[in-house]
Amino acid sequence: MRLGVAGPVGTGKSSLIATLCRALSGELSLGVITNDIYTDEDARFLRSAGVLDPERIRPVETGACPHTAIRDDVTANLLAAEDLEADFGPLDLVIIESGGDNLTATFSPALVDAQLFVLDVAGGGDVVRKGGPGIARADLLVINKTDLGEHVGVDVERMTREGRDARQGSPVVALSRHDEASVRLLTGWVRDTLAHYRTGEHTPVDPGPMAPHFHAGQDGGETHAHTRTDGTTHTHDHAPAHAGQRA
Incomplete structure (x- = not known):
């Protein structure tokens, strides 16, 4: 299964992926693809964190707006996924991180089977109310860095509630990598989605174009x-x- 991770710059996408790798690498065969415009910085961060064999983490330099490589022309990411599968397959899960983009950035269903969208409380409690296809219709919305809420004047419970309202009941996880209960909610969602995918009944849903x-x-x-x-x-x-x- 290919899982897309999208969201604006600085919301903690790379840290979230590192958290997933730490929690799941003992039971699943994983690969990671990162997207940056002109660098491989996110890949270097994950490699230095020691969450996976460094060769299982592959960078893609998009050379243009990040959404182009996850939606408009997904070739580079598909090739990177195929290379990972050729080198380490069979893989259970390939996580593809978008370069930081705006609230409308979503993955093409031709690239990923499921996708999550990441916001963080430091971006402001009102950002979830601004909507957009990623917030409203990604398979999962993650409100990240909840431990910072008290320091930035954000009511995390309200932000989470408004996220659920914006998504009309679709799942929302309020996450802090320092809170094991919230990490279990995230990894549980990934496990459940993967189990559904393995039945052959999972159909990738397009949250809507940019x-x-x-x-x-x-x-x-x-x-x-x-x-x-x-x-x-x-x-x-x-x-x-x-x-x-x-x-």
Whole structure:
């Protein structure tokens, strides 16, 4: 099974993966693929943490916005997964970490069989109310770093409750890697999802595409299209960065 881990920068995706590897590597054959734009920093972090054989952790340098390699063209990640399987197979689970992206970043179901979306309390208690396909429709929402709530003025119970409301009852785990009970909830969800996958009855669900967008307009400006929550789309243009500047 391929499990995607997405979420904004700094939410603790790599630490979450390290926690999963520590808890599950004794019973499952694991591999990890990390995505960064121009570096292999996340892979180096996981290798240095000693959570797996370093060769079981493979970096992908996306060279562009992180979502492109997990949704638009997943070839590099599929090849990395195939290489891991060829070298260490049969694998039970390959965890694929997205590069840090925004609230609309989701994995293509052509790449992963299940996906979780990570927020953290240090990002603000209101972020869960902002919604987006990852928050609303990923297979699991993880609200991470709950031990920091008292230090950043966030009501963790309220944030978790609002996460459940946003997901209309779909699972939410409030996680701290220092809290064994919450780690057991996370690993239990992974085990249950893997068991369902092994029955052959699991179908990857697409949480929904990123909002349509263009990085550069043909006229030299930038055109941005946004999809509202009601499904309608509107566009607007931005002048190039140098507009109005003197030569």
